[in-house]
Every structure is written in structure tokens, then in C-alpha cells.
Amino acid sequence: MPRRDGCGPPWFSGQLRGCGRRLTAARELILDVMSRKEGHFSVEEVYAAVRKQYPRVGLVTVYRTLTLLVEMGLLACHEFGDGRARYEMIRGSKSEDHHHHLVCTSCNRVVDYRDFIDDEVQLLKKTEAALSKRFRFKINDHVIEFYGLCEKCQK
Amino acid sequence: MPRRDGCGPPWFSGQLRGCGRRLTAARELILDVMSRKEGHFSVEEVYAAVRKQYPRVGLVTVYRTLTLLVEMGLLACHEFGDGRARYEMIRGSKSEDHHHHLVCTSCNRVVDYRDFIDDEVQLLKKTEAALSKRFRFKINDHVIEFYGLCEKCQK
DNA sequence: TTACAATTGAAAATCAATTTCAATAAGGAA
DNA sequence: TTCCTTATTGAAATTGATTTTCAATTGTAA
Ligand SMILES: [Mn+2]
Ligand SMILES: [Mn+2]
Ligand SMILES: [Zn+2]
Ligand SMILES: [Zn+2]
Numbered sequence: 001m002p003r004r005d006g007c008g009p010p011w012f013s014g015q016l017r018g019c020g021r022r023l024t025a026a027r028e029l030i031l032d033v034m035s036r037k038e039g040h041f042s043v044e045e046v047y048a049a050v051r052k053q054y055p056r057v058g059l060v061t062v063y064r065t066l067t068l069l070v071e072m073g074l075l076a077c078h079e080f081g082d083g084r085a086r087y088e089m090i091r092g093s094k095s096e097d098h099h100h101h102l103v104c105t106s107c108n109r110v111v112d113y114r115d116f117i118d119d120e121v122q123l124l125k126k127t128e129a130a131l132s133k134r135f136r137f138k139i140n141d142h143v144i145e146f147y148g149l150c151e152k153c154q155k
Numbered sequence: 156m157p158r159r160d161g162c163g164p165p166w167f168s169g170q171l172r173g174c175g176r177r178l179t180a181a182r183e184l185i186l187d188v189m190s191r192k193e194g195h196f197s198v199e200e201v202y203a204a205v206r207k208q209y210p211r212v213g214l215v216t217v218y219r220t221l222t223l224l225v226e227m228g229l230l231a232c233h234e235f236g237d238g239r240a241r242y243e244m245i246r247g248s249k250s251e252d253h254h255h256h257l258v259c260t261s262c263n264r265v266v267d268y269r270d271f272i273d274d275e276v277q278l279l280k281k282t283e284a285a286l287s288k289r290f291r292f293k294i295n296d297h298v299i300e301f302y303g304l305c306e307k308c309q310k
Numbered sequence: 311t312t313a314c315a316a317t318t319g320a321a322a323a324t325c326a327a328t329t330t331c332a333a334t335a336a337g338g339a340a
Numbered sequence: 341t342t343c344c345t346t347a348t349t350g351a352a353a354t355t356g357a358t359t360t361t362c363a364a365t366t367g368t369a370a
Binding site for chain 4: 172177178179198199215219238239240271
């Protein structure tokens with residue numbers, strides 16, 4: 001797939017080259033697709049969106065690029081229990097954007113929430129410290145998710 | 156696989172028949188294996204343990220039986236991010252046994268903790284109420300997990 | 311004991327994700 | 341620009357977990 005400049009942010013090329021990688025049309029395009037809309041997308045969904053603009057892009061490239069963007073800290077990857085990974089853009093700094101999820105087990109809709117997490121994060125810190133000490137774990141991450149039925153799926 | 160009585164609890168047969176199912180050797184055996192040791196086991200691990208006693212049991216039967224035991228409320232099933240389901244026995248009532256998990260991302264060891272969850276559960280209830288109201292979800296479940304490196308894997 | 315439906319196990323199918331490999335394209339050097 | 345090296349790509353094959361299919365077997369109510 002040949003290059004076509006201008007759909008990605010200017011810093012992207014530099015950040016890639018900084019670790020010996022190359023800027024390609026697929027990468028620009030996938031980053032562009034991911035940053036354009038809010039949400040948690042499966043690989044197939046990203047693939048479909050990308051194909052609308054470049055039908056020649058392969059599914060494997062989408063897999064590889066999403067993995068790369070996660071490594072670069074631009075995307076987050078989640079497993080919400082339906083057996084397929086979901087990717088979302090990290091907007092602003094990682095700690096700024098920190099949030100938790102509410103998942104509908106019927107239609108797989110995912111809702112971000114940020115309003116109630118201050119208390120949560122504070123408690124998590126405390127728990128983390130206690131657990132670290134007790135079980136001698138070096139804790140790097142946590143997951144808090146609520147599962148239920150969204151308004152539509154309750155009816 | 157022919158029946159061989161006596162390795163399962165007496166109420167098991169009744170609970171099965173109550174929903175039109177049958178007591179079989181495979182079911183007795185798998186329940187027995189799961190109740191005998193603490194832990195979070197993959198299907199393959201259960202399969203291996205079961206085969207030591209009855210080499211004729213098929214992997215598919217283990218899959219089906221574990222699913223059945225989850226439906227009956229005797230086992231819990233978790234996904235800890237390594238792409239394979241893990242099953243654990245629920246001991247006592249579901250609320251009595253309620254606990255959260257600490258997972259080593261290197262060796263996949265899983266640790267239960269129950270000591271710090273009172274505060275967690277209390278906060279979760281509050282958050283749950285707020286989220287329900289705000290997003291009109293009927294919340295049925297939650298997941299809290301910490302990920303990190305266990306003592307061995309830190310070195 | 312009999313009849314019938316539930317259960318089983320081997321093989322095949324599915325599904326997400328990964329690996330392989332030859333062709334292509336990015337980007338530094340000349 | 342052109343050349344050269346090497347990263348990237350995409351199609352096809354592979355993997356690994358789980359599910360489905362289906363004929364043979366087995367549990368259980370009558
Ligand atoms: Mn999110
Ligand atoms: Mn547990
Ligand atoms: Zn829904
Ligand atoms: Zn470990």
C-alpha cells in the first residue's frame with residue numbers, strides 16, 4: 001500500500017522512527033480511524049472502517065498495527081468477556097484519561113465512566129499496598145468492571 | 156463411561172434430576188476433582204486430573220460438564236487474560252465465598268484475597284447505585300482484579 | 311426389563327489470533 | 341534522484357481454545 005501523507009498527526013512519524021520503525025499509510029490510516037471516533041472497537045470493526053478508505057489493507061496488518069499502537073501507548077486494549085479484544089484511543093495523558101467500564105452482557109455496549117472513580121482509585125491504592133505487602137506481588141495494573149444490562153436490553 | 160457410585164455428594168443427583176438431567180460418572184468425577192483441591196483450573200488441567208482416574212473421559216465432556224456446573228452455581232468461571240477459561244469451586248454460599256483476585260502476568264498464578272474486600276464491596280455498592288441511576292443499567296456483577304508479578308517472577 | 315431421551319466421545323468445524331514467506335515500500339546514504 | 345538495506349505488507353497456512361455434529365452408549369422413569 002503506497003503512502004498518502006497528511007491524515008495523521010505530525011509527531012507520529014517521529015515517534016515511530018525513534019524506535020526504528022517506519023511510517024506507513026496503513027499506520028497513519030488506522031491511527032486516524034481510531035482517533036476520529038470514541039468507543040471500544042474490535043479488530044474486525046477497525047478493519048471494516050479502514051477498508052472503506054483503502055480496500056487493499058489486510059486484516060493481518062490491522063492486527064499488527066493495533067498491537068503496535070498499544071505498545072506505543074496510544075491505544076488501550078481490553079477484554080470484556082465476549083472473546084474478542086477491544087481497542088480504544090487514549091486521549092491526553094494516560095493518568096488523565098484513566099476510567100473504568102460498564103459493560104452490557106447482552107449487546108456488548110461499553111460505557112466509560114470517570115465521575116465516580118476518585119474514591120475507587122483511592123481505595124484501590126490502599127488495597128494495592130496491602131496486597132503487595134501481604135502477597136509480595138509487584139502490582140502493575142488493575143481492572144474494575146461492572147457487568148449488567150443496558151436500558152434497551154432490559155426490556 | 157459406566158456409572159460408579161459414591162465419589163460425589165448425595166444431593167448432587169437430586170439437583171441434577173430437578174432440572175431434567177442425569178447423574179453420570181463423568182459428572183460425579185469432575186465435581187469430585189474440582190471440590191478436592193483449591194485453585195483456578197484450566198479445562199486441560201481438569202481433563203488431566205480426571206484422566207488419571209478414568210482415561211476414557213473425553214475432553215469435550217470436560218468442557219460440557221464444567222459449563223453445566225457453572226450453570227448449576229457450583230463453579231465459577233473466570234478469564235484472567237491468558238486466553239483460557241479458569242474454573243474454581245464455589246464453597247459455601249456465593250456471597251460467603253465472595254472474593255477478588257490477584258494475578259501474576261508472568262506465571263499466571265492466581266491468588267484469592269478476602270481480607271480487604273469489605274471496604275471494596277461497600278464502595279462497589281455505592282458506585283453500582285450511582286452508575287445504575289446515571290446510565291440506567293441493571294448491574295448484575297462486577298470484576299476487580301489486580302495484575303502484577305508474584306515474588307518468584309520479580310527476580 | 312423396556313423404551314426413550316440425555317449423554318458421551320471422536321472427528322470435524324469454528325473463531326480469534328499468530329506465523330510464514332515472498333513481494334513491496336520506506337527512508338538513509340550516495 | 342537513485343540505490344540499497346531492511347521493515348512492512350498481505351495471502352495463505354497454522355495455532356489453540358472452544359463448539360458442533362452425529363452415531364453409539366447409558367441413565368431413568370414406567
Ligand atoms: Mn474505555
Ligand atoms: Mn478465586
Ligand atoms: Zn445492551
Ligand atoms: Zn508469577
